[in-house]
Amino acid sequence: MNNATTGAVTFANYQLFRVNPxxxxxxxxxxxxxxxxxxxKLTLLGETEEDATLVxxxxxLGEMAKAIIDDVNL
Numbered sequence: 915m916n917n918a919t920t921g922a923v924t925f926a927n928y929q930l931f932r933v934n935p936x937x938x939x940x941x942x943x944x945x946x947x948x949x950x951x952x953x954x955k956l957t958l959l960g961e962t963e964e965d966a967t968l969v970x971x972x973x974x975l976g977e978m979a980k981a982i983i984d985d986v987n988l
Contacts, residue, residue, distance in 0.1 A: 920988045925981035926974060933985040942982050949979035 919942050921935025953972045960968035
């Protein structure tokens with residue numbers, strides 16, 4: 915595993931956002947974990963409240979977390 919992010923992975927439609935290079939792997943993975951915790955809460959809330967906005971927010975946060983993990987693994 916790298917010691918820092920490479921900055922090679924993008925996320926969201928049209929590659930609007932990118933993981934910044936040079937972030938320590940440990941910090942990046944901690945951020946991904948926090949994003950996934952938010953995804954879990956939003957999907958539960960979205961199911962009980964039937965609010966599509968919460969589901970879309972969870973989807974984009976999941977994309978961000980995946981991009982961080984993919985970038986660290988490069």
